[in-house]
Amino acid sequence: NAGVTQTPKFRILKIGQSMTLQCAQDMNHNYMYWYRQDPGMGLKLIYYSVGAGITDKGEVPNGYNVSRSTTEDFPLRLELAAPSQTSVYFCASSYLFYYLGTGGFYGNQPQHFGDGTRLSIL
Amino acid sequence: DAKTTQPNSMESNEEEPVHLPCNHSTISGTDYIHWYRQLPSQGPEYVIHGLTSNVNNRMASLAIAEDRKSSTLILHRATLRDAAVYYCIQVDYGGSQGNLIFGKGTKLSVKP
Numbered sequence: 701n702a703g704v705t706q707t708p709k710f711r712i713l714k715i716g717q718s719m720t721l722q723c724a725q726d727m728n729h730n731y732m733y734w735y736r737q738d739p740g741m742g743l744k745l746i747y748y749s750v751g752a753g754i755t756d757k758g759e760v761p762n763g764y765n766v767s768r769s770t771t772e773d774f775p776l777r778l779e780l781a782a783p784s785q786t787s788v789y790f791c792a793s794s795y796l797f798y799y800l801g802t803g804g805f806y807g808n809q810p811q812h813f814g815d816g817t818r819l820s821i822l
Numbered sequence: 823d824a825k826t827t828q829p830n831s832m833e834s835n836e837e838e839p840v841h842l843p844c845n846h847s848t849i850s851g852t853d854y855i856h857w858y859r860q861l862p863s864q865g866p867e868y869v870i871h872g873l874t875s876n877v878n879n880r881m882a883s884l885a886i887a888e889d890r891k892s893s894t895l896i897l898h899r900a901t902l903r904d905a906a907v908y909y910c911i912q913v914d915y916g917g918s919q920g921n922l923i924f925g926k927g928t929k930l931s932v933k934p
Contacts, residue, residue, distance in 0.1 A: 742824065742909060742924030743866065758921070790865045796920055811922060813865030
């Protein structure tokens with residue numbers, strides 16, 4: 701199994717350019733996520749999706765857009781690249797299900813991560 | 823912000839056990855504790871997770887304190903490949919749908 705595949709692995713952009721980071725998973729997971737990781741820091745959630753056609757903002761969504769037209773794909777779009785968006789971007793997926801019953805709660809399987817896209821904006 | 827606190831770094835000798843501590847004093851009844859690790863130049867990798875009782879899998883063991891305010895990830899015999907940043911994450915399966923909030927983690931160095 702390929703798992704989570706991210707393309708490209710590396711990219712250099714000029715300020716103001718736009719690009720799309722691709723992410724695909726072959727595990728039939730319903731949830732998908734985009735994170736960014738700045739040097740020496742932990743990952744921060746940008747956007748996530750609970751299924752095709754449904755997306756929601758994470759902790760740091762400004763400057764990014766996402767769409768989810770299929771279960772497998774979850775592209776991340778940068779419209780006007782800025783130096784502050786220089787980072788490593790990780791895509792992840794998981795299967796989350798909702799337990800019915802008293803209170804109700806979500807249970808899920810671990811998140812599976814891709815190898816990342818290293819993006820520099822100059 | 824991350825809800826857990828971990829030491830910035832730890833060192834271990836190869837083939838010795840490693841105990842990685844984590845404090846999560848604000849944990850609520852339905853929050854799980856997850857551990858991920860990130861090898862150099864790779865994406866995070868799931869290690870283990872638990873709720874109340876101790877858990878074991880092929881990678882590690884997780885010991886959770888009785889009051890659930892702290893836990894310890896145990897690598898039984900460290901190898902050079904275990905050198906990584908280890909993240910302890912308190913996961914809210916209620917309101918936040920299990921989203922992961924990463925802190926800076928503990929950077930584990932393994933000496934041959």
